[in-house]
Amino acid sequence: MPETIEGDSEGRMRIKCRKIVSGAGEGEALVTKQAINFLAMIDLKSGIIKDEKHALYGKSVADKILIFPNAVGSSVGAYSIYALKINNVAPKAILCKKADITTASGCAIANIPLIDHPDADIFAIRSGAKVKINDDLIEIY
Numbered sequence: 161m162p163e164t165i166e167g168d169s170e171g172r173m174r175i176k177c178r179k180i181v182s183g184a185g186e187g188e189a190l191v192t193k194q195a196i197n198f199l200a201m202i203d204l205k206s207g208i209i210k211d212e213k214h215a216l217y218g219k220s221v222a223d224k225i226l227i228f229p230n231a232v233g234s235s236v237g238a239y240s241i242y243a244l245k246i247n248n249v250a251p252k253a254i255l256c257k258k259a260d261i262t263t264a265s266g267c268a269i270a271n272i273p274l275i276d277h278p279d280a281d282i283f284a285i286r287s288g289a290k291v292k293i294n295d296d297l298i299e300i301y
Contacts, residue, residue, distance in 0.1 A: 179296040182273065186225075187224055194215050195230050201214055226251035250272055
């Protein structure tokens with residue numbers, strides 16, 4: 161269960177996770193229950209989800225805290241994550257339900273903080289919520 165942050169009258173929450181790629185990021189959450197194929201679904205120059213069948217169609221991952229279950233597709237998706245970083249349209253941090261090798265290796269080479277195995281339901285976080293990731297902890301404001 162998420163814990164209420166002590167002394168916070170607004171009911172902010174924090175969720176413990178497993179750190180995969182160390183770091184911190186703060187910003188707006190972009191949340192989906194659907195898997196992401198970084199190679200096929202995201203325009204690497206703009207960071208916009210281009211797959212019309214995806215729940216995040218038309219939304220940008222740039223400067224967001226991207227929250228999704230896991231990636232699908234080939235290992236080339238790791239280089240797609242790196243391309244997002246090079247093009248300045250990468251997420252600030254990523255939280256997965258269960259990180260896969262594509263997401264983990266992509267975040268590692270792009271130096272994007274990555275955490276997974278949350279101790280609460282991450283899909284209760286709404287897109288647009290303000291969140292902060294710091295190593296193995298996510299705070300929702």
